[in-house]
Amino acid sequence: MRQSDLFTKTRKEAPADEIAKNAQLLIRGGFVHKEMAGVYSFLPLGLRVLNKIAHIIRDEMNKAGGQELLMSSFHPKENWLATGRWDSMTDLYKVADSSGREVALGPTHEEIIVPIMREYISSYKDLPRSAYQIQNKFRMELRAKAGILRGREFIMKDLYSFHANQEDLDTYYDIMTKVYQNVYDRAGIGDETYLTLASGSSFSKYSHEFQTLTDSGEDNIHVCEKCKVAVNGEILSEQSTCPNCKGPLEPKKAVEVGNIFKLGTKYSDPFALTYKNEAGVNVPVIMGCYGIGLGRLLGTIVEKLSDEKGIVWPAAVSPFDVHVVSLAKEGEENVSGRAEELIAKLEGAGYEVLYDDRDLRPGEKFADADLIGIPLRVVVSTKNANIDTFEVKRRTDDEAKSLSYDELLSLLPKRA
């Protein structure tokens, strides 16, 4: 993609009232546009990152047997009355149409998925089942904050699993624990993301959160670095040592990038979601639910992986694979021509390229490249127009290197 065609522009300064690093960098780079407190639009660059994250999540959820669907955002009031959450969930958006009919805007989808599954689960032969979606959620946060880390409208992957018995849920829960860690590993923040014991529900004493260490996080957790596990501060009085090695815990700030819950029959009961076992007896379906906030994950990556110049995207979630910066001046067709040949080769090899073809001074282009944060920058200029190497700099490097095309390729993730 030609940068001169990209409708967004970078800016030197962030809005004064955005303190959060994720919001500052994402706005300056043209990834997001703020609409109101806690509500952001994703611009082309931001959407590319979001889609990369979604791709990773889909891949992992599919591996775990998840079947993707897309549920509605409008929810029937009666479904929420059935679970009691129409009144008990204080951050539920309730909207009325002109006739006064009320509906909820979905903050989570147990009230929708369970009635759906009720139509398709009737026998033990129909279990287990696992379904997920990636969809916008609405929660009336009293205080949106920290840029895109806590919003009122946000994109979430929510997966719901349905089981014949507790053992099957337990097994699946362990699989999801592993799958979640895979997601964070692939998104580049796995090494500082902790499986964290947190408070549970009436059904299960504990749940698990995935918490990424960062000072901008709003949660206080207590970590055991050896075992890579942690305990949320909210249950520290009950669990004051490492759940694994029983060693001491160290307090840290963290942001919750995912959580997994054993729901039991909490939502199957109100909708009478049961199945017939082999003896022909109706038995309640046991459920689990598993969530990841995509925008929050994106923001967390920015919080953790950025420097004073801008964002440093991990390769798997970068909006583009390569940033080709042409320093061609007016009339230097040999330079721009070489840049375009390179891009054609890279794209032919399956890579996504952002091509800075703009008529700007080099300093400005470099500053933008650093801000946007694509992992690999390739400069084509009169310096290398007539030799067979390119000037290549990884975003994490300080100095550029002169590399051949093949050497450049070796720095990129493999493509099939």
Added chain:
RNA sequence: CGGGGCGUAGUAUAGCGGUAGUACGUUUGGUUUGGGACCAAAUAGCCCGAGUUCGAUUCUCGGCGCCCCGACCA
């Protein structure tokens, strides 16, 4: 929801009881061209409402909005 702060051009800011200046951006012309250039010109603004006042962007009150701390948070 409690507490605090802040609303001036697209962005960042200065300022004043007498209707606003600077920088970046954008547009035009020229000089430039390897880490956010320079000259000249142009463009564009006081959140909304009420009150006080001869006069309010400035003071007072109310509203709305944004940020921060706390509470809340599948």
